[in-house]
Amino acid sequence: MSYNFDEIIDRRDTGSLKWHYTDDTIALWVADMDFKAAEPILNAIEQVVQHGILGYTNPTEALYDSIINWHGRRYDLWLEKQDILFSPGVVPSLVLMMNVFTEVGDAVLVNDPIYTPFMTKVEQNGRKLVLSALQEIEGKYHLDLADIEAKIIEHDVKLYLLCNPHNPGGRVWMRDELEALLAICKKHNVAIVSDEIHQDLTLTGHTFTPFLTLAEGYEHNVVSLTSMTKTFNIAGIKGSMIFAKDKALIKKIGQQQQLNDEYELNLFAYTAMRSAYEKGDEWLAQALAYIDANIDLTVQFLEAHLPKIKVMRPEASYLIWVDCSAYAEDDQALYDTLRAAKVELSAGFKYGQEGHLKMRINVACPRALLLEGLTRMHAALGDVVKP
Ligand SMILES: Cc1ncc(COP(=O)(O)O)c(C=O)c1O
Structure with a gap:
């Protein structure tokens, strides 16, 4: 079937984090999409509601198979059932991993800029936050491997939290970059x-x-965390996976999960996960084509109307990281100016020091909304080019 991503669905007054306004502000911030979810997922949830019993839920063989097939056929990551654990979310899992791999006071390394909870959760959990700035070369972020190794040695780092694909910069780290990173981490355990x-x-x-x-x-010493929630725009459902291929490590993670009983999937997460991985390919392919076109549109709009904004074209996802330093001198003022023009973007400074005078634009919305948001951005910033 052909999905209509142009449909504008009013999300105000639904408890939406993103569309929290009572006025006509346009939300181009939090990382969820303004597209209706895939029909097979919605149908599966409807069937559960029709069935009428919403009891405790256990992962089934069919669920494991759907996860194993999705990751195997798409990425050549061949998992076994015993490599998979469930969690309410990737951020809760990041915290869980800190408890598995580190003690209070240990150093944890993350890149700068980075999705905010990578920094806040490290600090809130009493670990020492060590930042390694990404290097921007020809409009693309790169890992600074020399800096990473130096910081590991200097701070006796125990854990590296990697974001791949990277939020907010949109990099999909290449095999050779990851291998180089792995070699350093191996060398220093x-x-x-x-x-x-x-x-x-x-x-x-x-x-x-x-x-x-x-x-x-x-x-x-390696764990990956992932979820169907970002892919299929069902973040409100909550639910994610933890993958590890070492038996003793999986056992240790499982034991850590027992401490606060956080290993069960809720019924809707179970249902959505299985139907997404079994039947979600078609929706995803169409959503990605629409997003790619929205990225083109945004790049072209900014080139034409705000040419001094430097755009980092994403290699994954629908978040565009833009450098607004030609149009602003103060982070909060930049955010406030846009808010006053009734468009909300994610403020770059929330993603670390490297986010100074940057903004993150979420383009996963109907094209008409995106264009109106960009037009408001132009109206807000167009006249404030610094000398
Ligand atoms: C890199 C990254 N990790 C985790 C999350 C959130 O995951 P969850 O909702 O499963 O906690 C996001 C949401 O934007 C993200 O961008």
Whole structure:
């Protein structure tokens, strides 16, 4: 079937985090999409509601098979049932992994910029946050491997939290970059947790490499975290997976999960996960084509109307990281100016020091909304070019 991503669905007054307004502000911030979810997922949830009993839920063989097939056929990541655990979300799993691999006071390394909870959760859980800035070369972020190794040694880092594909910069780290990172972590016995929640949103021309496909010989120190929620725009359902290929490590993670009983899937997450992985390909292919066209549109709009904005074209996902430093001097003022023009973007400074005067634009919305949001952005910033 052909999905209509142009349909504008009013999300105000639904409890939506993204559309929290009472006025006509346009939301181009939080990372969910303004598209209706795939029909097979909605049908499966409807069937559950029709069935009428919403009891405790256990993962079934069919669910494991759907996860194993999805990751095998798409990424050549061949999992076994015993490699898979469930969790309410990838962020809760990041915290869980800190408890598995580190003690209070240990150093945890993350890149800058990075999805905010990578920093806040490390600090809130009493670990020492160590940042390694990504290097921007010709409009693309790169891992600064020399800096990463130096920081690992200097701070005796125990855990590296990787974001692949990267939020907010949109990089899909290449196999050789990941292998180089792995070699450093191996050398210094640093565990790697790879947040791969944006994996399925990899755009045409780029190849996603699951970290676990590289980890042979180091599997006792590698975990990946992923979910169907970002891929299929069902983030409100909550539910995710933890993958590890070392028996003792999986056992340890399982034991850690027992401490607060956080290992069950809710019924709707179970239902959505299975139907997404069994029947979601068609919706996803169409959504990605629509997103790619929205990225083109945004790049062209900014080139034409705000030419001093530097755009980092994403290799995955629908988040565009833009440098607004030609149009602003103060982070909060930049955000406020846009809010006053009734368009909300994610403020770059929330993603670390490297986010200074940057903004993140979420383009996963109907084209008419996106154009109106960009037009408001132009109206807000168009006259404030710095000398
Ligand atoms: C890199 C990354 N990890 C995790 C999450 C959130 O995951 P969850 O809702 O499963 O906690 C997001 C949401 O935007 C994200 O971008």
